[in-house]
Each structure stands twice: as C-alpha cells, then as structure tokens.
Amino acid sequence: MYSESDIDGAVAAGAISPDAAAALRRHVASAHAAPAVDEEHFRLLTGFNDIFVSIAIALLLAALGQIGFRVTHALGGGLVAAAAWMLALYFTARRRMALPSILLLLAFVGGVAGALIGGIETIFPHIDGRAGGFAAAGVGLISAAAAYLHWRRFMVPITVAAGAAALVAVAAGLLMAAVPDIKQGIWPLVLLCGIAVFALAMRWDMSDTRRETRRADVAFWLHLAAAPMIAHPVFHMLGVFNGEANGEIGAGVAAIVLVLYLLFAGIALAIDRRALLVSSLVYVLYALYALFRSAGAVELGAAFTAFVIGSALLTLSAFWQPMRSMIVGWLSQPLRLKLPPVHQPA
Incomplete structure (x- = not known):
C-alpha cells in the first residue's frame, strides 16, 4: 500500500511523471466513488514485515528498559531512547518502514521522558506540589525538544503531534506549579490546548488541501492528538x-x-x-x-x-x-x- 506522500516522493524523484500521478489519483477516486481526500490516507503498514519488525523492536526495547530499570530508573528510559534512535537510523532513515518508524518515535520520546522522570524520582523521591509541577513542565519541555530533534533527523509525520502533546504537558505542569491544589481546573486548560493543537493541525491541512504530500500526514496525526483533548474535557465538564x-x-x-x-x-x-x-x-x-x-x-x-x-x-x-x-x-x-x-x- 502506498500513501499520497509516497506518490509525491516518486514524482519528485522522477520515477513517475506528474501527469501519471494525477491519473492514478483520478483512477483511485473514481474506483472508490469519492475524492481521494475523503479517504484520509495515512501510511501505517508497508507490508506484513512491518508487523514482524515492530514485534521484534517492542521485545528488544522492553528488554532493554527492564534491564536498565533494575540498575536505576533513569537508565531504563535512557537505554530505550538510545536504542530507538539507533534503530531508527536503519528502519526509518534507510528502510522507511511505516509502523516501526512510529513505534521508534514513540519509544524515543517516551524513553527520554522516562529517563527524566526516573532521575527526578531518584534525586527527589517525595517531590510533589509546586515543585512537582515545575518538574513535570521540565520533562514535557525536554521531551518536546527530543521530538523536534527526531523530526529534524527523520521527519516521521507523527513526530509533530508527539511534540505538541509534550508541550501540552508543559502547560499542565506550569498550571499545577502555579496552583498546586488544582484538580478539576485542569480540564479547561486541556480543552484550550486541544483547540490550539487543532488550529495547528488545520494550518498543516490548509497548506496541502489536496492531501498529496507529507504535510497531510502530519495534519492527520495532529488531528488525532487534538480530538481527545477537545472531546474528553468537554464531556467531563x-x-x-x-x-x-x-x-x-x-x-x-x-x-x-x-x-x-x-x-x-x-x-x-x-x-x-x-x-x-x-x-x-x-x-x-x-x-x-x-x-x-x-x-x-x-x-x-x-x-x-x-x-x-x-x-x-x-x-x-x-x-x-x-x-x-x-x-x-x-x-x-x-x-x-x-x-x-x-x-x-x-
């Protein structure tokens, strides 16, 4: 299965002509009796090998995380992040495998966050209140920086959504630092952040209304991140x-x-x-x-x-x-x- 961004990449590489790509899109649209944009394409699998490799990656990263966790809590996350980056150099940068790339991005950002949380728990085992809020904001900020670094190197579409979610964690942490006793008040903030992520998703979407490039894939994941931030706070309140x-x-x-x-x-x-x-x-x-x-x-x-x-x-x-x-x-x-x-x- 090939995504719109794959077709666009083939055109850029000269493998097929723009007219052939347009004809292919028209054929698919007519076969589905709907415009191509209505299908909301995104690439998750390039083949069953994606699932096979993803299972192997999950087993390896879980083992590394558990081994490192036995030494120190921070080491577990650090090993996962380091291994995810190294594996991405092959499976993402060279092989361009969809599902493993998504898994490795989440493992890298999650590993960085896990390493930071483990280090904070080791140094400050009873941290809470205002200090805990600032710590959560710091973890979110560094995780967002890690997502940005991953994006600059590999440009996996889901990365922008992961970075946006990390920035939402920064905002929540700062709110908890400012008002340590806040509980239900966190939901309006999550709603506002969801609307902001939705606006960012629309900005990416409007830059590619025909959804023929990587920008549409980025927008898809941003919409997927924004939707629960909007729906859950509204219905919870x-x-x-x-x-x-x-x-x-x-x-x-x-x-x-x-x-x-x-x-x-x-x-x-x-x-x-x-x-x-x-x-x-x-x-x-x-x-x-x-x-x-x-x-x-x-x-x-x-x-x-x-x-x-x-x-x-x-x-x-x-x-x-x-x-x-x-x-x-x-x-x-x-x-x-x-x-x-x-x-x-x-």
Whole structure:
C-alpha cells in the first residue's frame, strides 16, 4: 500500500511523471466513488514485515528498559531512547518502514521522558506540589525538544503531534506549579490546548488541501492528538460518567451530548477529518444508552444504542461526500478555498 506522500516522493524523484500521478489519483477516486481526500490516507503498514519488525523492536526495547530499570530508573528510559534512535537510523532513515518508524518515535520520546522522570524520582523521591509541577513542565519541555530533534533527523509525520502533546504537558505542569491544589481546573486548560493543537493541525491541512504530500500526514496525526483533548474535557465538564451511583446521567445532559456530537459531525464533514467523531463516540454511546434506559428499555438499551449509532455512522460513511458537499456549500467562498475540495480535482 502506498500513501499520497509516497506518490509525491516518486514524482519528485522522477520515477513517475506528474501527469501519471494525477491519473492514478483520478483512477483511485473514481474506483472508490469519492475524492481521494475523503479517504484520509495515512501510511501505517508497508507490508506484513512491518508487523514482524515492530514485534521484534517492542521485545528488544522492553528488554532493554527492564534491564536498565533494575540498575536505576533513569537508565531504563535512557537505554530505550538510545536504542530507538539507533534503530531508527536503519528502519526509518534507510528502510522507511511505516509502523516501526512510529513505534521508534514513540519509544524515543517516551524513553527520554522516562529517563527524566526516573532521575527526578531518584534525586527527589517525595517531590510533589509546586515543585512537582515545575518538574513535570521540565520533562514535557525536554521531551518536546527530543521530538523536534527526531523530526529534524527523520521527519516521521507523527513526530509533530508527539511534540505538541509534550508541550501540552508543559502547560499542565506550569498550571499545577502555579496552583498546586488544582484538580478539576485542569480540564479547561486541556480543552484550550486541544483547540490550539487543532488550529495547528488545520494550518498543516490548509497548506496541502489536496492531501498529496507529507504535510497531510502530519495534519492527520495532529488531528488525532487534538480530538481527545477537545472531546474528553468537554464531556467531563458536563459530568458524563460522574453521575449517581447507578452511573446514569440526566436526560438534559444526554441531549446536550447528542447535540455536541452533531456539532462535531458538522466540523468533521467540513474539514474532512473523522478524529473528533471517533474520540467522542464513547460519550454519545453512553448518553444514548442513558436515554433508552430512562425510556424503559432496560434490557435492550445497549442493543438499541448500538443499532442506532451503528446505523448512523454507516449512513454517514456511505453519504459522506454529498453531506460534506452540503456543509461546505454553507460556508463562505474564502473559507471553502482553504478546505479540501469536495470533488476530485481535474
């Protein structure tokens, strides 16, 4: 399986002509009865060998982490980060394997963070409060720097999202340092950070509206990072999953959840990204289940919920293009030009 960025790279290398690449994209779009951008392509596997290599990498890194952890907590993370970088020099820089590259990026940034956390726990075993907040911010900042370093060397699309998540940790750490007793107040900050990451994702998306280059892949992972930062704080602040002892929520809250999900669906259709719908799915399932239970469908509440939501999502998928055409048609002309095309470009 080849991604849009692979085709773009082949054109840049002279392996195929731009006209051949355009013809290939038109053929795929016509075969799928939808514009290529609607498919939301991203490369995860280049073949089954990706899975084979990923399993081997996971076993090796887990072993190194455990061996180092037995010596000192910091050494475990350091060994994982160092090994992930060295392995990336081959599997990412030379072999360009998709899934192993993602795994090695996460292992490198996570290993750096783990080494820092282990070192802090060793030196300051009882750190908390304001000092703990500053320590968390420091870990996030250095992890973001590690992600930037990895991006400069390997340019794996998920790296930008990993760096953005690390910067969110910096903001959360600084908030905890400023207000050590804060608890629920962290959710508005996460929501604001999610909106900021979403804006960054849109900036990458708008730089490649036809989604033919690596920028579209970067935007995909940024949207995937931003979606839970937006959905989870919103529904958490509404009190979903924090109801009475029987776990039910009121009909009013359930209705608000359903309305918000429709709003998220409208945004997803406009920008042609599905991450928001996936991240908020568990909440709308729970809300609809609560409504069915309140209506008396106790035994079949779960079945009715799955039937309604499953049917709605399948309908949305089947009619994604005409519904998106309608949503985009309501927007102003300058805004429409910044979004992916509704129809396959000629």
